[in-house]
Amino acid sequence: MTSTAASVPELPLDTLLQAGGITKAYGGVRALRGVDFDVRLGEVHALVGENGAGKSTLIKMLSGVERPDTGSVTVRGEAVAPGSPSASLAAGISTVYQEPHLFAELTVAENLFLGRELRGRGGPVRWAEQFATAAELLEQIGLDPVLASRQVGDLSVGEQQLISIAKAFATKVRVLILDEPSAILADHDIDTLFGVVRRMRDAGVGVIYISHRLDELAQIADRVTVMRDGEVVTSAPMSELSTRAIAELMIGGELDVVEVGERTVSTDIGVEVRSLSAGKALRCANLTVAQGEIVGVYGLIGSGTGELARALNGVLPAKAGQILIRAKPLTISNPRDSARAGIAMLPGNRKVQGVFLDKSLTFNLSVSHLPFFSRLGFVLDQLRERRSMLDSMRKLRVKAPYPETPIGSLSGGNQQKVVLARQLVEKPSVLVLEEPSQGVDVGAKGEIHRLVFDLARDGAAVLVISTDLDEIRTLSDRVLIMRQGAVAAEFQRGIAASRILAAASGDEPEATTETTQKVERV
Incomplete structure (x- = not known):
């Protein structure tokens, strides 16, 4: 298949942004090879590809962070000066990255109008008008206007990501580039994100949506462009491509299925946590992971999953409770103690x-x-x-x-x-993997999952903490749900994603709480 830009002589009349013949080389490495790309009024255009496919480089060209070697970028037919972030912003191109670029000590309203405060002819800031305008802006894109007066540092990661989008919307954005916006969000925050994106699309904004979570594209994208090795492989309506077809276009071949294989879970407990409390969110956690077992931990923001990982690694000293490695109680006050105990952590x-x-x-x-x-x-x-x-x-x-x-x-x-x-x-005996495939492409994700299975097969006790439901369900022999700082439910392999979400939010009435270990072939 070929790119739409290459096969259609004239772009549609509703074309908002057009990039034509973009090339870029770094030394002897050609990052982009004659890329054609366009975005239309009021559409969400997904841009996907493996890491190193050229997505990030193309975004740098569109946003003016770097200058292309050849090619041009236009917005509504007017050329945008290459290699100039200010020119791209003036043309209405705005980029929101996965880590929110906000000032935590300022209010949401102050962040939204930073550098362009509402003043009267050089006079003082008109604070009341600025807060009222910020509240109206938030309401326009479906956010609670009360947030305007909140300090950004008091908001959740998901709320901060949405405020970054609101900040772009406040600058009269015409083309909004969202670079992995859902990578750091829990599933319920992603639903809110999609609502905001749809409102912006309905307002006529062209949205470029970059994501490694291919399963979410069918929910949000109108069109998808796949890149590989610095080139556009295909560009087509989202309705014409399945998730598997997109993945195979990305890697240039058939998608390997990660085989679980045969594995025996030992009766020997590799790591046990008893009534563990740490930080503000982890209050009284209890769990066990046997040698050769993969246990997944899922929870919404604030449930204590991050504190659990940091407590096991010694970054966050425990306030109460015990950590046992192979039935031996240990005091873990710092990462060195954790490493000596045979615990390794992927942050x-x-x-x-x-x-x-x-x-x-x-x-x-x-x-x-x-x-x-x-x-x-x-x-x-x-x-x-x-x-x-x-x-x-x-x-x-x-x-x-x-x-x-x-x-x-x-x-x-x-x-x-x-x-x-x-x-x-x-060769640690216990592995704590926090978001092991966050921000990686579908090919690398499969390789990492395959390695995790191999490590468990070799006898390691593996604890996977992830907000990726597909990852949790693929890897885990058992799934533990954390809520309010403790393990609230436990499920066996094969549990539906809907029940995991329900248990995490407190709406799962039939959640099991089995904690007995058993030898089972997986």
Whole structure:
């Protein structure tokens, strides 16, 4: 299949944005190869592709962050100056990234009008008018106008993401670029997000929607463009493509099915949590994970799932309760205690907590294991360190030229694999994986899931904490639902996603609470 731009001589009259013949190279790497892309008035146009396909580079060209080597961008037929963020903003192109760019100590109204406050001829800010205008704006896109007076730091992550969209709408946006808007949101927040996006579409805004969650595209997208290796593979109405067809276009072949395989869950408990309290949200959690078992944990924002992960890793010291590793009670006050106990953790926020972007793959692998890679306790064995990275690159299929490659130059999926490889250096007995496939493409997600199954098959006790319902249902032998800081329900493999959501929100009357361990073949 070919791109719509390539096969249709003249663009429709309702074309809002057109990018034509966009190319971009970084050194000898061609990131974009003659890309044609357009957005129409009042449509949601999904842009998908594996990490490294060229999506982010194209967005940089459209938003003026970088200048294309060749090609042009127009809005309603008027050329937009290349490589100029101010020119793109003036043309009505606005980008909202997955991490909200807001000031936590300011109110929502102050954030919405930051830098363009309502003043009278250089006089003081007209605060009452500004708050009233902000409330009207929020109401226009379906948000509670009361939020206008709230401090952003007091809002949930989901609410902050929606405020970022409202901020773009306040600037008379014509083309709104949403870069992975649902990646950090729980499912109920995604429903609210979709409502806001639909209102903007109905107001005539053209929305470019970038997402790795292919299952949500049918709910929100009118059209979809698939990119691979810097080129447009196809562009078609969403109604003409299934989720599987999109995934196979992204990877350029048939989608591999991750096989669960045969695995026996041991009667030996790898990790047990008894009445654990930590931070503000984790109040009294109880759970067990057997050796060779994968237990999924799902909860809405504020349920305590994040605090559970940080308590097991020692980042958040426990206030009360116990953590037992192989029936032995342990005091875990810091990450070093956790590592010594045989617990390894994959952090949920890879960019902030997981990687040193300007450092090499080898550095990122060994940084937490310097004694392990040292001779005589203080001399770093660089040969052993490099061999370990090469072995990890082979086992985890990390796509990178050399172990010395800066990790920041890799796609999100490959960065995630390196962070995961770091956790496996000293063969931990317990793995805590927080959002293991967040922000990675469908191919990398399958590879990470396959690795998780392999680790459990080798005897590791695996705790997967995720807001991705598909991931929870795919990986878990048992699913634990957290609510109000405790485990509120437990389900076996195969439970419907609707029941998981119902239990997480407190609407599941028949939730089971079985906690007995049993040997079962999965």
